[in-house]
Amino acid sequence: xxxxxxxxxxxxxxxxxxxxxxxxxxxxxxxxxxxxxxxxxxxxxxxxxxxxxxxxxxxxxxxxxxxxxxxxxxxxxxxxxxxxxxxxxxxxxxxxxxxxxxxxxxxxxxxxxxxxxxxxxxxxxxxxxxxxxxxxxxxxxxxxxxxxxxxxxxxxxxxxxxxxxxxxxxxxxxxxxxxxxxxxxxxxxxxxxxxxxxxxxxxxxxxxxxxxxxxxxxxxxxxxxxxxxxxxxxxxxxxxxxxxxxxxxxxxxxxxxxxxxxxxxxxxxxxxxxxxxxxxxxxxxxxxxxxxxxxxxxxxxxxxxxxxxxxxxxxxxxxxxxxxxxxxxxxxxxxxxxxxxxxxxxxxxxxxxxxxxxxxxxxxxxxxxxxxxxxxxxxxxxxxxxxxxxxxxxxxxxxxxxxxxxxxxxxxxxxxxxxxxxxxxxxxxxxxxxxxxxxxxxxxxxxxxxxxxxxxxxxxxxxxxxxxxxxxxxxxxxxxxxxxxxxxxxxxxxxxxxxxxxxxxxxxxxxxxxxxxxxxxxxxxxxxxxxxxxxxxxxxxxxxxxxxxxxxxxxxxxxxxxxxxxxxxxxxxxxxxxxxxxxxxxxxxxxxxxxxxxxxxxxxxxxxxxxxxxxxxxxxxxxxxxxxxxxxxxxxxxxxxxxxxxxxxxxxxxxxxxxxxxxxxxxxxxxxxxxxxxxxxxxxxxxxxxxxxxxxxxxxxxxxxxxxxxxxxxxxxxxxxxxxxxxxxxxxxxxxxxxxxxxxxxxxxxxxxxxxxxxxxxxxxxxxxxxxxxxxxxxxxxxxxxxxxxxxxxxxxxxxxxxxxxxxxxxxxxxxxxxxxxxxxxxxxxxxxxxxxxxxxxxxxxxxxxxxxxxxxxxxxxxxxxxxxxxxxxxxxxxxxxxxxxxxxxxxxxxxxxxx
Numbered sequence: 016x017x018x019x020x021x022x023x024x025x026x027x028x029x030x031x032x033x034x035x036x037x038x039x040x041x042x043x044x045x046x047x048x049x050x051x052x053x054x055x056x057x058x059x060x061x062x063x064x065x066x067x068x069x070x071x072x073x074x075x076x077x078x079x080x081x082x083x084x085x086x087x088x089x090x091x092x093x094x095x096x097x098x099x100x101x102x103x104x105x106x107x108x109x110x111x112x113x114x115x116x117x118x119x120x121x122x123x124x125x126x127x128x129x130x131x132x133x134x135x136x137x138x139x140x141x142x143x144x145x146x147x148x149x150x151x152x153x154x155x156x157x158x159x160x161x162x163x164x165x166x167x168x169x170x171x172x173x174x175x176x177x178x179x180x181x182x183x184x185x186x187x188x189x190x191x192x193x194x195x196x197x198x199x200x201x202x203x204x205x206x207x208x209x210x211x212x213x214x215x216x217x218x219x220x221x222x223x224x225x226x227x228x229x230x231x232x233x234x235x236x237x238x239x240x241x242x243x244x245x246x247x248x249x250x251x252x253x254x255x256x257x258x259x260x261x262x263x264x265x266x267x268x269x270x271x272x273x274x275x276x277x278x279x280x281x282x283x284x285x286x287x288x289x290x291x292x293x294x295x296x297x298x299x300x301x302x303x304x305x306x307x308x309x310x311x312x313x314x315x316x317x318x319x320x321x322x323x324x325x326x327x328x329x330x331x332x333x334x335x336x337x338x339x340x341x342x343x344x345x346x347x348x349x350x351x352x353x354x355x356x357x358x359x360x361x362x363x364x365x366x367x368x369x370x371x372x373x374x375x376x377x378x379x380x381x382x383x384x385x386x387x388x389x390x391x392x393x394x395x396x397x398x399x400x401x402x403x404x405x406x407x408x409x410x411x412x413x414x415x416x417x418x419x420x421x422x423x424x425x426x427x428x429x430x431x432x433x434x435x436x437x438x439x440x441x442x443x444x445x446x447x448x449x450x451x452x453x454x455x456x457x458x459x460x461x462x463x464x465x466x467x468x469x470x471x472x473x474x475x476x477x478x479x480x481x482x483x484x485x486x487x488x489x490x491x492x493x494x495x496x497x498x499x500x501x502x503x504x505x506x507x508x509x510x511x512x513x514x515x516x517x518x519x520x521x522x523x524x525x526x527x528x529x530x531x532x533x534x535x536x537x538x539x540x541x542x543x544x545x546x547x548x549x550x551x552x553x554x555x556x557x558x559x560x561x562x563x564x565x566x567x568x569x570x571x572x573x574x575x576x577x578x579x580x581x582x583x584x585x586x587x588x589x590x591x592x593x594x595x596x597x598x599x600x601x602x603x604x605x606x607x608x609x610x611x612x613x614x615x616x617x618x619x620x621x622x623x624x625x626x627x628x629x630x631x632x633x634x635x636x637x638x639x640x641x642x643x644x645x646x647x648x649x650x651x652x653x654x655x656x657x658x659x660x661x662x663x664x665x666x667x668x669x670x671x672x673x674x675x676x677x678x679x680x681x682x683x684x685x686x687x688x689x690x691x692x693x694x695x696x697x698x699x700x701x702x703x704x705x706x707x708x709x710x711x712x713x714x715x716x717x718x719x720x721x722x723x724x725x726x727x728x729x730x731x732x733x734x735x736x737x738x739x740x741x742x743x744x745x746x747x748x749x750x751x752x753x754x755x756x757x758x759x760x761x762x763x764x765x766x767x768x769x770x771x772x773x774x775x776x777x778x779x780x781x782x783x784x785x786x787x788x789x790x791x792x793x794x795x796x797x798x799x800x801x802x803x804x805x806x807x808x809x810x811x812x813x814x815x816x817x818x819x820x821x822x823x824x825x826x827x828x829x830x831x832x833x834x835x836x837x838x839x840x841x842x843x844x845x846x847x848x849x850x851x852x853x854x855x856x857x858x859x860x861x862x863x864x865x866x867x868x869x870x871x872x873x874x875x876x877x878x879x880x881x882x883x884x885x886x887x888x889x890x891x892x893x894x895x896x897x898x899x900x901x902x903x904x905x906x907x908x909x910x911x912x913x914x915x
Contacts, residue, residue: 018166018224019194019204026166026222032150034168034222037134046148053147053163053226055236131155131162149223156218161208164230165221167191172217172450172457174418175208177201178343179650180231180626181575185351185516185550186215186419188455198604200625201231202575211650216418216450235626235672238654252774256707267718274725305703308754312699319691320682322666328678330703331661332696334642335568336767338689339633339655341647342574342584344665346686347550349648351419353427354551355515357506358544359390360488365427368551370406370413372429385431390487392431394544397471397520399428399435401444401459411667420518423548424473440464448533454478458536460525468525470536476507476519476545483521483542492541506545514583515547549580557588559687564589566693567766571619571636573629575651578622585620595619600628611635629655642767646681646689648673663689690763698758700768706750708779708786709831713746713824715787720794720820730809732798732816734873740862745821745855749828752848756832759840777834786827789892794820797888801881814863814874815885821859822889825852830893837893 018026023034032038038046083099131144134152144162147153153165167173167189174186181202190205201209208221210230227233309330313323323329343349350369355362356376363383367374375382376391385391402425404417415422425435445468446460456474463469472479480503486495493499510517521540525531560570570590574581578597585591597620606614615635621628629645633655636643645652645659648669656662657676664677665684674680681688717738724732768776775783798816805811828848833839843849862872869875877885 016224019199019207021166022193023166023168023191026168026224030150030222030224032152032222034152034220035134036137037152038148038150039136043135043146043148043151046150047146050148050226050229052145054145055233056228132159147223147226149226151223153221153223154218155208155214155221157214157216159214161210161212161214163210163223164225165208166224167206167208167219167221169220170217171219173214173219174216174450176213176215177209178349179211180209180235181651189217189219198601200575200600200623202623231626232650235650235654238626238630256774267722271722271725278728307751308699308702308706311755312695316692316695317682319695320666320685320688321692321695322680322682323678324680325678328661329696330700331642332644332679332693333698333700334696334768335644335661335693337636337641337643338563338568338570339573339629339636339643339645339659340570340686341649341652342572342576342581343550344648344669344684345646346556346572346588347552347584349550350415351423351516351548352551353423353546353548355510355513355547356391356394356427356544357503357547358394358487359388359490360502361388361390362506363391365430367426367430368554370415370422370426372406372413372426374427374430376431389490390544393487393522394520394546395428395431396433396438397522397543398424398473398546399433399438400442400461400471401447401457402428402435420516420548424518424546427546445528446531446536448536450474454533454537456537458533460528460531460536462528468528470523470525470540472521472537472540473518476503476517479519479521479540479542480504482538483540485540486542487544495542503542503545510545510547511579512583513547513549514577514580515549517545517547519543519545549583552584552588553686555685555687559690560589562690562763563693566763568693571615571621571632573621573624573632573655575624576622578620581620581622591619597622600624603628603631608635608638612639615639626651626654630658633658644689646686648684694758694763697762697765698756699754701759701762702754702756704774704779705756705831706753707774708783709753709824709828710746710750711783712786712790712827712831713741715783716790716794716820716823717741719788719791720798720816723791723795724798729799730802732795732813733820734813736872737813737817737874740872741817741820741824745824745859748851748855749825749848752845752851753828753831755847756845759833786830786892789895790820790823790827793823793888793891797885800884808875810873811875811877814877815881817874818859818863818877818882819885819888821855822885823892825855826890826893828852 016029018029021029027034031042129144130141131147132154133140133142133147134154135142139154147163151163152168153162155161161175168191170189170191173189175189176186181200187202187205189208192206194204194206196203201207207224208219210225210232225231225233228237312329316323316329340346348369352367352369353365355364357363361378364377365374366377376385377383378388385395402421404415404421404425406422406425406429407414407416441464443462444459445462448458450457454474455478456472458470458472460468460470472482480495480500483495485492486499486503488499507517520543522543523540525536563570572581572585572590578599582591582597585595585597591597596614596618598614598618600621600623603611603614603621603624611631612635615632616639621632624632629647629652633643633645637658637660642661643659644661644663645655646663646665647653647656648665650672652664653672653676656664656673661679662677663679663681664673666674666680666682667684669680669684679692681692717733720732721738724730794816797819798812801812801815802809829842830837832842832845832848862868863874864876
């Protein structure tokens with residue numbers, strides 16, 4: 016039923032209740048059995064054990080587990096044990112990050128009020144919120160959280176903060192009259208109050224029309240269960256890599272078996288040899304190094320005010336092509352602030368942010384003290400008088416207690432030095448007429464220390480203009496004629512265009528102290544001026560949006576606020592382009608899937624949208640191929656945050672629901688922090704590519720040197736224990752150091768990676784194969800050279816090959832730091848890498864020259880004269896390709912120069 020369109024009497028009939036007596040206890044019990052408790056249902060929760068075992072579903076991990084079994088069957092127990100340790104460590108690290116990921120509904124339940132005031136059988140009772148049933152009559156007042164969805168039947172100056180559901184920063188005035196219209200959003204239904212929202216002013220009574228999952232909050236809970244977390248680009252790429260490695264292992268096994276059988280070896284022996292080589296082809300340390308690189312990235316991001324809840328989210332940030340951001344509390348401060356004042360015929364600009372009572376007043380770019388202008392001083396004084404709000408300083412700065420609009424007026428007065436505590440000694444409130452949504456104004460009778468009495472009225476400008484006969488203009492009270500009315504309306508129109516909420520202030524002297532009625536106080540007024548206020552954009556966001564745009568990332572604003580407000584903020588932040596579109600929720604509702612996909616590509620701003628719309632927008636962008644980050648802080652943002660490729664919640668102002676649904680939390684609620692996080696994410700992915708390039712090129716080199724030797728009928732250049740040493744020690748340390756490599760200068764000037772880009776894109780596959788081929792070739796040539804000179808010293812030739820392979824890899828690791836060449840970056844920048852290379856080199860010397868280890872690793876001490884040969888062969892793979900790259904680019908440069 017559309018209760019918002021029904022008259023109160025029809026609502027009573029439909030729900031079979033009485034607004035003055037409520038339900039009987041018997042009726043309430045029957046309805047409880049029929050509708051169930053007023054709680055949010057939970058989806059099936061994964062157990063901690065299930066979360067832990069889910070860490071081992073990754074395809075690459077499965078490949079490693081298969082390799083473990085094979086290694087064990089072949090008797091390579093050390094290899095098998097090492098792989099098991101790596102896999103379990105990887106699983107534990109992932110579990111620690113993710114075990115709390117499914118608590119969104121618990122946080123949602125906490126938003127429900129624990130108790131509520133109801134009428135039952137004509138008596139006012141306080142009952143647990145879960146006992147509320149449809150048809151109950153609820154009573155609520157300032158400070159109460161609404162316990163269910165209700166149709167309001169009485170409203171006394173009632174205003175409700177619906178920002179957790181709609182994102183609208185200003186409390187909504189509530190009434191009782193039916194509301195008509197198609198596709199109305201939550202913010203448009205002025206006669207309904209919703210579960211989880213907060214009463215900020217006044218009081219009211221309402222009939223419960225929805226409980227539990229049949230509330231607006233319940234719909235969000237249902238969407239949270241249906242929103243699926245998509246596989247991250249990193250997870251997709253590692254799965255792809257695992258499949259490639261598995262295919263490579265199978266091909267190698269078959270190839271070695273076939274070659275060996277053709278050369279006369281028995282099938283069983285060659286099968287074992289092929290499987291051994293295939294197992295050696297798998298980079299055992301890759302999942303662990305990926306996890307470590309992501310974990311180190313997490314630590315760096317904490318220092319940049321970001322908390323990562325799920326490890327793969329770090330890399331996903333680097334793939335983001337669209338940021339969908341909520342406006343209120345994310346791009347804006349969610350603190351109503353007076354930025355413009357019209358008083359005495361002049362327009363003043365006010366500086367300062369949020370609730371901190373610091374700021375200046377400017378007239379035509381000239382700073383002026385309010386005490387030097389009587390009209391401005393009077394307006395600010397009146398703003399403080401009869402103001403029920405308080406500004407309190409705490410550990411986290413200044414906070415507001417009370418209504419945001421009154422709070423903004425009080426902060427403006429405080430900036431001028433009007434402190435309520437000091438004013439209390441000079442001015443006494445002797446009568447008050449609270450704000451009423453029908454009257455759209457509030458008023459107070461004030462007595463001065465000298466015994467004079469006057470009235471102060473605050474409210475909607477159009478109402479106060481009607482009630483005023485004179486205006487304070489240029490220091491004088493003059494009749495409010497047509498000329499002055501046009502001037503005031505022009506100011507109001509300009510404020511409206513700038514998305515400012517205008518509140519007018521008027522006053523008048525009173526002839527008596529007592530027996531005053533609202534009508535006497537609020538007529539024949541003197542119009543003092545207007546205060547224009549808004550939820551201001553954060554000052555650092557504009558630069559962050561600009562830098563994201565340079566990085567090829569589109570920023571889209573999604574808000575429950577009105578289009579006018581959204582347009583103003585989006586333009587100020589540089590989000591709304593000249594050709595950019597603003598789409599409202601009512602338009603979006605009429606679109607089918609394909610239309611929404613096209614609209615999502617073109618729109619810069621979505622205004623007046625509901626939680627369902629936000630979810631649809633994110634899904635539409637994902638279908639169009641975008642990697643979507645969704646930022647927000649309210650309950651209304653949670654389903655879209657969970658659906659997005661990377662969900663980002665605000666740490667300070669964010670609700671628990673938004674945080675639990677997110678992958679990333681911004682400690683400082685700063686949109687600009689997202690830019691830093693994206694830069695970190697891009698660098699981490701590039702670092703993952705670097706060590707994949709390094710590890711696989713090294714493994715390709717190891718495989719080829721063994722394979723070529725078998726094809727040529729030569730003795731094995733490396734024994735299995737040497738290959739294991741290279742894989743686990745020499746490869747691992749430098750690869751980990753690549754994981755903490757600093758970002759290249761142009762990392763935020765590049766476009767986001769295509770979501771379908773493979774792990775071997777941008778020439779990485781060719782680099783791995785070509786470098787691996789050259790590393791294997793150089794190692795085999797070193798072996799052949801030494802073996803041909805000393806055929807009776809096989810162990811010495813194998814040791815030379817072992818040293819050549821390690822040195823070639825240690826030189827190659829510096830080439831992996833850049834996609835251009837080894838000379839593109841300063842080799843001494845990465846201290847961890849230099850330390851890792853030095854450690855690997857010293858460990859190699861230990862294995863070669865330390866007598867107790869020589870029989871274990873089948874090595875012999877290398878003569879000093881042979882080290883020059885080894886170094887030259889090891890440097891050949893890297894510098895040969897670097898020289899070719901340099902000459903090719905130099906030739907391209909010369910052609911361009913000639914063309915100019």
